[in-house]
Amino acid sequence: MRCVEAPSPNFNERKLPISMIVLHYTGMRNAEAAIARLRDPAAEVSSHYVVDEDGTILRLVDDDKRAWHAGASHWRDVDDVNSAAIGIEIVNPGHEFGYRAFPEPQVDAVIRLVAHLKDRYEITRGNIVGHSDVAPARKRDPGELFPWHRLARLRLALPRPTKNLMDPFWSEPAFCLALERFGYDVTDRMAAIMAFQRRFRPELIDGEIDAECRMILLALLLPRPRGDD
Numbered sequence: 001m002r003c004v005e006a007p008s009p010n011f012n013e014r015k016l017p018i019s020m021i022v023l024h025y026t027g028m029r030n031a032e033a034a035i036a037r038l039r040d041p042a043a044e045v046s047s048h049y050v051v052d053e054d055g056t057i058l059r060l061v062d063d064d065k066r067a068w069h070a071g072a073s074h075w076r077d078v079d080d081v082n083s084a085a086i087g088i089e090i091v092n093p094g095h096e097f098g099y100r101a102f103p104e105p106q107v108d109a110v111i112r113l114v115a116h117l118k119d120r121y122e123i124t125r126g127n128i129v130g131h132s133d134v135a136p137a138r139k140r141d142p143g144e145l146f147p148w149h150r151l152a153r154l155r156l157a158l159p160r161p162t163k164n165l166m167d168p169f170w171s172e173p174a175f176c177l178a179l180e181r182f183g184y185d186v187t188d189r190m191a192a193i194m195a196f197q198r199r200f201r202p203e204l205i206d207g208e209i210d211a212e213c214r215m216i217l218l219a220l221l222l223p224r225p226r227g228d229d
Contacts, residue, residue, distance in 0.1 A: 001057070001112070001113065001116045002057070003049070003057045003058060003059040004056060004057065004058045004059070005058075005059055006035060006039065006050070006058040006059065006060055007039070007060060007061075008038055008039040008046040008060040008061055008067075009039070009041050010038070010039070010040075010041065010043070010044055010045060010046035010061070010067070010068050011046055011061045011062075011065040011066055011067050011068065012065070012066050013065065013066060014064065014065065014066045014083045014084075015066070015080060015083040016078070016080060016083040016084040017084070018063065018084065018085070018086060018121045018123070019078070019084045019085075019121070019123060019124075019127055020075065020078070020081065020084050020085035020086070020123065020127040020128070020129065021085060021086050021088065021114060021117055021118070021123055021127070021128045021129070022069065022070055022073075022081065022085045022086070022087050022088070022129055022130070022131055022134060023088050023090060023110070023114075023128075023129070023130050023131065023141075023142050023146070024047065024069060024087060024088065024089045024090065024130075024131045024139075024141050024142060025089070025090050025091075025092035025093075025094045025099075025141040025142045025143060025146075026050070026089050026090065026091050026092060026093075026094065027092070027093065027094030027095070027096060027097070027141060028093065028094070028097065029093060029097050030091075030093075031050075031052050031053070031091040034050070034089065034091060035050055035058065035060075038050065038060055038089065039060065044068060045068050045069065046060055046061055046067045046068050046069060046087075047060060047061065047067050047069040047087035047088060047089040048060060048061045048062075048063060048067050048069075048086045048087050048088065049086070049087070049088045049089065049113060050088075050089045050090075050091065051088060051089070051090050051091065051106055051109050051110050051113065052091045052106065053091050053092075053102075053103050053105070053106050054103075054105055054106070055105035055106055055108060055109035056109070057109055057113055063086055063117075063121075066082050066083050067082065067086075067087050068082060069082065069085075069087030069089070069131075070082050070085060070087065070131065070134055070135065071135060071138070072135065072138070073131075073134035073135040073185075074134060074135075074184075074185040075127070075129060075133065075134045075183050075184075076127075076183040081134050085134075086117055086121075088110065088113060088114070090102065090106065090110060090142055090146075091106070092141075092142070092143075094140075094141060094143070095140055095143065099143060099145065100145070101145050102142075102145065102146060102147065107147055107150060110151075111150065111151060111154060111156065114128060114151060114156045114157075115154065115156055118156060125152075125155060125156065125157055125158045126158055126183070128151070128156060128157045128158075129183075129199075130142050130143075130146065130195075130198075130199060132195045132198055132199070133183070133184065133195055133199055134185075135185075136184060136185060136188065136191040136192045136194070136195035137185075137187065137188040137191040137192075140198065143198065144198050144202035144203075144205060145202075148160075148199065158220065160200050160201070160216065161215070161216050161219030161220060164219075165215035165216070165218075165219055166215060166218060166219075167211045167214050167215050167218075168214055168215075168218045169214070170209075170214050172189070172209055175193075175209045175213070175214060175217065176189050176192065176193075178217055178218070178221060179192055179193070179196060179217060180192075181221065182217065182220060182221055184196060190207045193207050193208075193209060193213070194206075194207045196213070196217065197213065200216050200217075200220070201213060201216060
């Protein structure tokens, strides 16, 4: 994978094998500011990769090291997400500085990078997630404009279920229990519901559990054929 080397000192040793990819947006005014922060020892943040808007991929931390991108986070049975994940920062101002669509060259580069990492580390689609999935009470990135469907078509992320949907008529506690089973931290129920919507129903992020949300979550929880990762 061709990358521009831009080493960051902000890393330590992994305590878990690589099993996840976490996608972020930089959430800063421009790429230069974001990259400078990710390489600043005083900031104590980093990622393994940064993907600029023109498709340039920078490598800041070697894959075998623990970059500091996820913070306090949880996914499925993993509480130390930084130890298990490769973090990819995607240059975008984010909700604070003018959130906008991700350019085609950037999306294409993200797809190439995710495909490379997924194959190399045998990461399942269910473990290719957004920062908002692993930290729903704190984060919204990469946000509702990120084209997850593009990755899903290439089997690089879970698709949004659209066929043969059935409403299980779960109550709110039952829905949140199912959401927790799928992988989310539901300590803050509203935040977890909105993170789920942002990921799988981005056109309406209202924190309300409706029939569509229930049907999508049920379909995601149903067993998939063996080998369908």
